[in-house]
Amino acid sequence: xxxxxxxxxxxxxxxxxxxxxxxxxxxxxxxxxxxxxxxxxxxxxxxxxxxxxxxxxxxxxxxxxxxxxxxxxxxxxxxxxxxxxxxxxxxxxxxxxxxxxxxxxxxxxxxxxxxxxxxxxxxxxxxxxxxxxxxxxxxxxxxxxxxxxxxxxxxxxxxxxxxxxxxxxxxxxxxxxxxxxxxxxxxxxxxxxxxxxxxxxxxxxxxxxxxxxxxxxxxxxxxxxxxxxxxxxxxxxxxxxxxxxxxxxxxxxxxxxxxxxxxxxxxxxxxxxxxxxxxxxxxxxxxxxxxxxxxxxxxxxxxxxxxxxxxxxxxxxxxxxxxxxxxxxxxxxxxxxxxxxxxxxxxxxxxxxxxxxxxxxxxxxxxxxxxxxxxxxxxxxxxxxxxxxxxxxxxxxxxxxxxxxxxxxxxxxxxxxxxxxxxxxxxxxxxxxxxxxxxxxxxxxxxxxxxxxxxxxxxxxxxxxxxxxxxxxxxxxxxxxxxxxxxxxxxxxxxxxxxxxxxxxxxxxxxxxxxxxxxxxxxxxxxxxxxxxxxxxxxxxxxxxxxxxxxxxxxxxxxxxxxxxxxxxxxxxxxxxxxxxxxxxxxxxxxxxxxxxxxxxxxxxxxxxxxxxxxxxxxxxxxxxxxxxxxxxxxxxxxxxxxxxxxxxxxxxxxxxxxxxxxxx
Numbered sequence: 137x138x139x140x141x142x143x144x145x146x147x148x149x150x151x152x153x154x155x156x157x158x159x160x161x162x163x164x165x166x167x168x169x170x171x172x173x174x175x176x177x178x179x180x181x182x183x184x185x186x187x188x189x190x191x192x193x194x195x196x197x198x199x200x201x202x203x204x205x206x207x208x209x210x211x212x213x214x215x216x217x218x219x220x221x222x223x224x225x226x227x228x229x230x231x232x233x234x235x236x237x238x239x240x241x242x243x244x245x246x247x248x249x250x251x252x253x254x255x256x257x258x259x260x261x262x263x264x265x266x267x268x269x270x271x272x273x274x275x276x277x278x279x280x281x282x283x284x285x286x287x288x289x290x291x292x293x294x295x296x297x298x299x300x301x302x303x304x305x306x307x308x309x310x311x312x313x314x315x316x317x318x319x320x321x322x323x324x325x326x327x328x329x330x331x332x333x334x335x336x337x338x339x340x341x342x343x344x345x346x347x348x349x350x351x352x353x354x355x356x357x358x359x360x361x362x363x364x365x366x367x368x369x370x371x372x373x374x375x376x377x378x379x380x381x382x383x384x385x386x387x388x389x390x391x392x393x394x395x396x397x398x399x400x401x402x403x404x405x406x407x408x409x410x411x412x413x414x415x416x417x418x419x420x421x422x423x424x425x426x427x428x429x430x431x432x433x434x435x436x437x438x439x440x441x442x443x444x445x446x447x448x449x450x451x452x453x454x455x456x457x458x459x460x461x462x463x464x465x466x467x468x469x470x471x472x473x474x475x476x477x478x479x480x481x482x483x484x485x486x487x488x489x490x491x492x493x494x495x496x497x498x499x500x501x502x503x504x505x506x507x508x509x510x511x512x513x514x515x516x517x518x519x520x521x522x523x524x525x526x527x528x529x530x531x532x533x534x535x536x537x538x539x540x541x542x543x544x545x546x547x548x549x550x551x552x553x554x555x556x557x558x559x560x561x562x563x564x565x566x567x568x569x570x571x572x573x574x575x576x577x578x579x580x581x582x583x584x585x586x587x588x589x590x591x592x593x594x595x596x597x598x599x600x601x602x603x604x605x606x607x608x609x610x611x612x613x614x615x616x617x618x619x620x621x622x623x624x625x626x627x628x629x630x631x632x633x634x635x636x637x638x639x640x641x642x643x644x645x646x647x648x649x650x651x652x653x654x655x656x657x658x659x660x661x662x663x664x665x666x667x668x669x670x671x672x673x674x675x676x677x678x679x680x681x682x683x684x685x686x687x688x689x690x691x692x693x694x695x696x697x698x699x700x701x702x703x704x705x706x707x708x709x710x711x712x713x714x715x716x717x718x719x720x721x722x723x724x725x726x727x728x729x730x731x732x733x734x735x736x737x738x739x740x741x742x743x744x745x746x747x748x749x750x751x752x753x754x755x756x757x758x759x760x761x762x763x764x765x766x767x768x769x770x771x772x773x774x775x776x777x778x779x780x781x782x783x784x785x786x787x788x789x790x791x792x793x794x795x796x797x798x799x800x801x
Contacts, residue, residue, distance in 0.1 A: 360379070
């Protein structure tokens, strides 16, 4: 696949934005001798979340559902088959979010019946979730938020001043599978460090809570991570990473649906399928460069490939290559912070072995170029803090029928927080984001029916929130209410009644909701509770399972958790429960006003860690998923369809006892 040079974006305007940032930062050059540690983000006061490596290890996380299980605002639909899982924040599908691994953007839509992201969660150091329309620094097109995954590096492995470390992991699960992992890390001269890690996961067809064996759900997954860093000085570091993930197995052609189609026009036969991702990044982190106190620059490329072989032997699929560069700068003026930078991204999308090249299907390839710049500020007027940001993005897109689309615009954001008391903070904010017209789902490039309309408008998001946080002693309380709007939602289902079909704007979406959270810490005990509920609507009708590329609706969700440390016995253990209330919904294919119910459910998980050698040399872990063997469907899983007269999606896995041992030396 060939890559084109970025189109002639509006660089003068971006240059002016950066010039304003540089000139403002120059005021700080003489006034700051020590740099404060400040997180600046001009965004709304959402209850964002950072998931840490130890949380993923405790639960023996192995798929997307395991990663986000303890967040009441996030659902993962698709059932127990990893390749069919998709992430939903406040009912909004992952294709409306900015996804990245080690700074490399992975935003293209490959095939609507599967995820675009495969990764071993135990290769991750952190998972940052930014809910709602994201901050200006989150990059172009973050309509519904952002998810940033950062993998482990050598410095996470090397402890007590050692120059070498190795870890071996083996695990078994009762429902049904095993995993293994090996990691080697080392450093030379305290400047050069490196890490290589690989993992294998193999599962058989799993059983749901009612004992049903789910056909075509077995998988084989391989993951590889290589990371190397060179510290030039305490202020300057260069690092490079490469991450490969491969998931393959015999799956239904529609991997998120049971094989019940009788219509030969809608086959769902089990066929060999494979999804791979290769991501490479080169990163520079520096500081104290004149008026610039911190620099974070990343160049990356990520390639996602999907491949299927049908019953008659045709091998086909999709490929998305994303190449980009992000440069983030930061300057300080006393307690105030200025953050500014540039983003560039190019996406090349292709259908492989297309059925009708240069005919109705078109060329089978599409390309997108995006250039953007942003400025954010955080002004601290204790006890009031004011944040503001703006970004400008320019999109140029050429589709498979050689139609060209240009979109550009500003995305402003602002927020204010007031420390009313030492223990109480109130906050409010509003943010906007623009996403220009971009590539179709790659699968659509192999189908003649869906052709872009000639006058598609760019998508625009806005998000308004009010929030609070209370901290006293070991008690923390937090909450927020929000209204989020997506205007001009673009979908291939917009013109289903047209003779040839088309892709166009389908209307406007609005999501209203809230989240409340509480946590209490006392000595070795930690307990927590959160509840979230959103009401997403498209053109004033609730999201339903046919809103592909947009989202789905879920019932009110409660999450409880508790953990306890026993240092005298080198043990810790924990429990979590996820409880989802029932939801009335309109099935796909049903007339307006016809309703069914997605059943509510409660699921319990627990874990126990034991370090018998009185340190972390050997760690034994027991994790139990779905302790009570509940039969249930996640509400964002494809539900009942009138044509088939049954639920099409996969149920979640039943009880799964997981045993794992990790030895470090």
